[in-house]
Every structure is written in C-alpha cells, then in structure tokens.
Amino acid sequence: MKTIDTPKNKTFKKGSKQSNMASKMLDNKKAIFAHFRGEITSEELNAQGIKLS
Amino acid sequence: MHKASSSVKHYSYTRTSSQFATIFEFTTDSGLVYGVYFVGGEKYLANNPNYRGFIKEFGFDIISANHSSDVPTRDVKVKYTILAILKEYVDNNIHSSIIYVCDYSDGRQQKRSGLFNRWFDEAENSEYKPDVPITKYIIPVDVENEYGETVKTEVVLLNLETCLFSKEFVSYLLGN
Numbered sequence: 626m627k628t629i630d631t632p633k634n635k636t637f638k639k640g641s642k643q644s645n646m647a648s649k650m651l652d653n654k655k656a657i658f659a660h661f662r663g664e665i666t667s668e669e670l671n672a673q674g675i676k677l678s
Numbered sequence: 679m680h681k682a683s684s685s686v687k688h689y690s691y692t693r694t695s696s697q698f699a700t701i702f703e704f705t706t707d708s709g710l711v712y713g714v715y716f717v718g719g720e721k722y723l724a725n726n727p728n729y730r731g732f733i734k735e736f737g738f739d740i741i742s743a744n745h746s747s748d749v750p751t752r753d754v755k756v757k758y759t760i761l762a763i764l765k766e767y768v769d770n771n772i773h774s775s776i777i778y779v780c781d782y783s784d785g786r787q788q789k790r791s792g793l794f795n796r797w798f799d800e801a802e803n804s805e806y807k808p809d810v811p812i813t814k815y816i817i818p819v820d821v822e823n824e825y826g827e828t829v830k831t832e833v834v835l836l837n838l839e840t841c842l843f844s845k846e847f848v849s850y851l852l853g854n
Binding site: 626627628629630631635636637638639641643644646647648649650651653654655657658661662674675676677678 | 696698699701713715717718721722735737739741742777778779781782783795798799801802807811812813814815816817818819820821822828830831833836851852854
C-alpha cells in the first residue's frame, strides 16, 4: 500500500469541510455503536441519516 | 449471515450485509465483542449521488466488554481480524474506496493513528494484503473535542485504484 501523508503544515482547520467531515464521522460512529449496544433504535439511527438495513 | 473460516492468526467473524451497510462482528478469547462497519460515505463528499456505492465509511470498536479483569489488554488477534475483515471487504468491493476518522473522543487519536497505520504497513507483506492496489492518504485536521478544545486528528482515505472516482475523491478531500 502506497502511503501519502499530507504535510502537517497543511492541517485543515476547524470549519473546513475536512474538519466538519471528521466531526460528523465520529458522531456517526458513536451513533452506530450506540445502536449496536441497543441504546438507540434503527429509527433513531435513520433520523441521523445512517441506514444499516 | 456468513461465517468466515477461522485461522490461527485471526478470530472467526460473522458478516451481515444489506443494501446500505456491511457489518462484521467477532468475539475475542477474553470475551470482548467487536463490531466493524462499512456504510455509505457519499454524504461526506458533497452528497454527490454519483458517488453512492463508491465510497464507504469504515469504523470499528468494542460493542460489549463482558470479560474478566485478569485478561490481557493486548491481543494481536484483534489486529489480524481487522486486517482479515478489511481484506475480505476490499477484495469483494473493488470499486469502493474507504474513509475513516481516527477517533478523538478519548484523546488517544494520535496513538490510534500510529497503530492503525502500522497495521496497514504490516499487512503489505502478509496474507492480509488486499488484492487490489491501494493508496492511503492521511489528511490531518483540527477538530473540536467535547470539551471545546481544538485537537488534531486524521481522516484517512484508502483509495482503491480500481475505484471509478478515485481521482475525484483525492481532489475533493485535499482541496479547499
């Protein structure tokens, strides 16, 4: 696997689409695992724009 | 549901697929239950409907921890199982690139990033190397944690050369 590191001095700042993407991805991960643990329903997951089945 | 064959190196796992997602689960010798998911990721790329099916969001974590307190915390079979799942998924979805974020909710994102990157590097010379060429892009970002502090983490794009939109994904994720 070829790896390409974006230079550290090119860190995308808060408010950038990349930063917003990271935040949203983490929120989605938390929601998906809350669903796996039975803490939220499929409907609640769907309401967050996440479809599993 | 598919039951994968077990091997010495990794745990056996189950796979559940729908038109929206593929979910894997496995249980470690110490009783930890892990979940691994691949779900549609086009929503992160300007919600472009043309990208549907070509970009997947990946993540994994512990679902439950019904284990005794004297079990070792390091379990190399977890690494091999994640790599086995990634290989199986990539080999069966050669047109889908993959994105994930290094979880920063506990402040350990840099360690997580280093560990996961090492796993990938090790996979290169092992039975867990995917069959298709992949370029891994590591994209550093500033994010706000739950305490309102700015911290650094990384978004990672595993870009499959066999993905129709691989160039577009790179352009979008590295562009302003």
